[in-house]
Amino acid sequence: MRRLPTVDPDLTLPTWRARAVRYLLIYVALVVSLVSVRASTAGVRPALREAQTREQTLITQRDNLSLQLQTLESRPRIIAWAKANGMELSAVASKGAADIAGVPEAAHVPAAPRTVEVRTQWK
Numbered sequence: 614m615r616r617l618p619t620v621d622p623d624l625t626l627p628t629w630r631a632r633a634v635r636y637l638l639i640y641v642a643l644v645v646s647l648v649s650v651r652a653s654t655a656g657v658r659p660a661l662r663e664a665q666t667r668e669q670t671l672i673t674q675r676d677n678l679s680l681q682l683q684t685l686e687s688r689p690r691i692i693a694w695a696k697a698n699g700m701e702l703s704a705v706a707s708k709g710a711a712d713i714a715g716v717p718e719a720a721h722v723p724a725a726p727r728t729v730e731v732r733t734q735w736k
Contacts, residue, residue, distance in 0.1 A: 684690070
């Protein structure tokens with residue numbers, strides 16, 4: 614049976630001091646990197662809020678324009694515009710009949726005679 618390796622922990626003061634300095638440097642590096650990332654992205658949140666405000670304004674404007682368009686395209690308004698421009702309803706307009714001349718027939722062009730020539734060559 615194999616023996617497990619023995620670990621001789623070094624618990625002396627210089628070893629602990631070196632570890633503490635190393636961990637402190639790692640902590641300081643992480644703090645500096647996080648603070649620099651936060652500083653570089655500080656303008657993102659206000660820009661996002663401004664974009665959301667503009668989006669709400671545009672949505673409200675779109676809805677208002679849609680309502681205006683619906684009132685402009687209403688049936689009574691279109692009928693009033695047509696009457697003001699001298700148009701009549703199709704149901705009450707006077708009907709008339711007229712002969713429509715047809716399209717004259719195209720002149721008949723005789724088809725050119727087609728010839729087929731077959732040539733066979735043996736090798």
